[in-house]
Amino acid sequence: MEVRSLVALAQAAGDDDPRAALRAAAELRRETERLEAQLVRRARNAGLSWAEVAGQLGVTKQSVHRKYGGGGVLRLGRQP
Numbered sequence: 001m002e003v004r005s006l007v008a009l010a011q012a013a014g015d016d017d018p019r020a021a022l023r024a025a026a027e028l029r030r031e032t033e034r035l036e037a038q039l040v041r042r043a044r045n046a047g048l049s050w051a052e053v054a055g056q057l058g059v060t061k062q063s064v065h066r067k068y069g070g071g072g073v074l075r076l077g078r079q080p
Contacts, residue, residue, distance in 0.1 A: 006035070050064055
């Protein structure tokens with residue numbers, strides 16, 4: 001998904017209709033999770049350590065490794 005699409009979803013999340021806003025927020029969450037997984041994969045392929053990835057995401061090394069390493073999303077090639 002392109003950045004423009006993410007911006008459009010973020011704007012739609014401000015809709016006056018709460019149903020439309022919630023749908024947009026849910027889609028935005030799914031898309032940002034996919035984007036994060038792609039970026040983590042890119043970072044790891046570029047040689048960044050789990051600690052470096054975690055630092056950039058503002059989480060612990062353990063949490064990012066649990067989510068994306070070992071049996072996580074990156075190893076299996078799955079999308080979140």
